[in-house]
Amino acid sequence: MTKASTGDTVRINYTGRLTDGTQFDSSAGREPLQFTLGAGQVIPGLDQHLEGMETGEKSTVTIPPEAAYGPRREEAIQTIDRSGVPAELDLKVGAQLQARTADGQVMPITVVDFDDKSVKLDTNHPLAGHELVFDVELVDVVKAA
Incomplete structure (x- = not known):
């Protein structure tokens, strides 16, 4: 199995929800989300969580506001x-x-x-100040050249 590391292109299926269970986003019914790990294309807590995961692995992570959209200001x-x-x-x-x-x-x-x-x-991001819970599945890893 291929492990994800910084610089790799990854594809994930995910569901994002608040700690009260309210779903705010999901890749269900769409193509998996594709991005470069560590490039700042997703919130830092999700980037960090995916580091070291293997293709096909599923997990759940709770991300504090500081590693997501920050505190409400x-x-x-x-x-x-x-x-x-x-x-x-x-x-x-x-x-x-x-x-x-x-x-x-x-x-x-x-x-x-x-x-x-x-x-x-x-002008706060709508998810600022919230802990976010993500169910993720690492679908694919394309190793950096």
């Missing part, structure tokens, strides 16, 4: 002028929006509150 909740939000957006509390950062990354934003003058936005 109160300073990430901001109030902006209503004119800063496109008028055609149908704002609703809890609505998920996206913005681009200066370096072109897509950043998820949640509408917390709004009125005619302002909009309160939470």
Whole structure:
């Protein structure tokens, strides 16, 4: 069996859930997720967990917020002028929006509150502050050249 190590291309089947059992993502019904181990393409805790796993191996890992999307930060909740939000957006509390950062990354934003003058936005990742539980199966390992 082939063991996964940093730099290898890996393919995994996975289900991600919160510690209360709420599922937030899964590869079920899709192609396995493919990425380069150790390249920062997935959360650090998942990268670290897969290191040393063998092809075909299944496991469950609980990842703390610090090794996932980080802690929730109160300073990430901001109030902006209503004119800063496109008028055609149908704002609703809890609505998920996206913005681009200066370096072109897509950043998820949640509408917390709004009125005619302002909009309160939470730029924390929706999974920030949560322990995440992943059931993973290492489907394939392509060794780095």
